[in-house]
Amino acid sequence: MSQEAKPRFINFLVPRLRDVFWVAVFFAALGMGPAMMNVDGDLGRHITIGRYILDSRSIPTTDVFSHSMAGQPLTPHEWLAQVLFALADRLMGLDGVVLLAAATLATTFSLTYNLAARRSGSRLAGLVFTLLAAGAASIHWLTRPHIFTFLLLAIWLWILDELSRGNVRRWAWMPVVMLLWVNLHGAFIAGFATWALVLAGWAWEHWVEGRGEDLPPGLFKALLLGGAASALVSFLNPAGAHLWATSLGYIGNEYLVGHTAEYLSPDFHSSSMWLFLLLVIALVGLFGLANRRRQAVELFVSGAWMAMGLFSARNIPLFGMVVAPVLANAWAEVIQTQMGRWKTARWVHQVDLRLAQTEETLRGAAWPVLAAVAAAVLLVGGARLDANRAGNRFDPQQFPVQAADWLLANPLPGNGFNYFPWGGYLLYRGWPELRVFIDGQTDFYGEELTRRYEQVLTLAEGWQDVFQRYRIEWVIWPKNESLAKALQNDIGWEIVYSDQTTVVFRKR
Secondary structure, three states: OOOOHHHHHHHHHOOOHHHHHHHHHHHHHHHOHHHHHHOOOHHHHHHHHHHHHHHHOOOOOEOOOEOOOOOOEOOOOOHHHHHHHHHHHHHHOHHHHHHHHHHHHHHHHHHHHHHHHHHHOOHHHHHHHHHHHHHHHHHHOOOOOHHHHHHHHHHHHHHHHHHHOOOHHHHHHHHHHHHHHHHHOHHHHHHHHHHHHHHHHHHHHHHHOOOHHHOOOOHHHHHHHHHHHHHHHOOOOOOOOHHHHHHHHHHOOHHHHHOOHHHOOOOOOOHHHHHHHHHHHHHHHHHHHOOOOOOHHHHHHHHHHHHHHHHOHHHHHHHHHHHHHHHHHHHHHHHHHHOOOOHHHHHHHHHHHHHHHHHHHOOOOOHHHHHHHHHHHHHHOOOOOOOOOOOOOOOOOOOOHHHHHHHHHOOOOOEEEEOHHHHHHHHHHHOOOOOEOOOOOHHHHHHHHHHHHHHHHOOOOOHHHHHHHOOEEEEEEEOOOHHHHHHHOOOOEEEEEEOOOEEEEEEO
16 A cells, blocks of 8 residues: 555544544443333334334324224324334344434434534534533433434434525425424424524524624525425324324323423432533533623523423433534633633643544544444344343333233233333233233323323222223232232232232232
8 A cells, every 4th residue: 555545544444523423322322222222111112003004004093002092093193213113123123223223312413513513613512512412311312202303303403504504595404304203203393493493583683683684695584484394294294283283282281291200390309410400501601601692593592492401301302402502602612712811721722623633634434334234233143232231122120021921821801901101011012912001102092091090000089990991801010019919909809920020910
């Protein structure tokens, strides 16, 4: 190899910082694989519905998965994500599902880093604040369809930034992204909320602050065209306009939201919320230190998403993705203005310059693909890439794994009553022969049925009437919970199976 060709070869071999970041997030997510699967039982339901769609080549719009709501209208607001999970499961089992989730999360935060570095002109600032955002978001690194909302919001933010830079023709990508979003996950509303905040921010700059000369020509037209086209394509889903009613209706139901942990406000006594708190403090502090007046767009978007993150922990990942570029930009401005006073600021600036000079010569973009292929080969070969080397499986300490084996070998007649977090897993193991009373899709089951489930869960007055109403013939329940103890002392019920996790009762 010639001396001239050797540096070129090295330039293609050495990965850029964004590719290193992608690989790091990817393997971090793979290391959390079992945890991402076992936090709740929703993954089982998603794979089951995805299998149904693939096998029947139809998207269910009425319920065929429960006996309590059989035949009722069902809004398939996550059907495309469920198909992707089912395909990954068929190709590689649960390893494939975790691999898909890890690649999605890595791409999401790689895009966030790219935007933060571009907005700030500082690769170091982009890296620091995107790492903070990814860490704060890790509380919701789960094998569930909402990870596709993370990815699509990252793309959405990139398009909006392109419009603000004068590339106004990029508005045409907005309806394309929205068409995917409304079929992948019901949180597509986050895209419209962010679009509205950006539009309001630029409108404030133009008409209230009188700074219209700073706006790219055609910006408002592009924003309005992109928003209108996206609103139109949002009806291109199996439920049509009803998708909006389902998504907004669930958010407006105080009982259901109040009984869903991820919708509650963050608990700052928990260490898992400290990175989110650090982002909030950084946002307030850097806005105070920066000499330049903040644009209304930055204030509107970051302020509104901060409020939404404080209101509901579910919004923390989206808040981090939105504010990472804003924080990086503010940090870079502080460094620029303080270089004459702070030695540390000059050192940080020099590090940024060296990173930029190095990155301009590198072309190692194949590393994410190589990492994903290598991980897939290792998983297919039986390697365990999670931190505890437990493998990607449903934890028998969390789910009725052995009890499901027994039920499949000894099917019980009649309707069953199941523990709420186990509904999705039971569908994964036993559907269509086994249909559940309830699972994690509370937006479908609604307040009335959820209240009846809670009545039994808490042994509230009249809980036996729920069993009579739904003709319950058998119950699968955690061994040490109150209902299990009550049925054990009831002569009308007998234990037909028991292990360390689960007990199964049958009506005498």
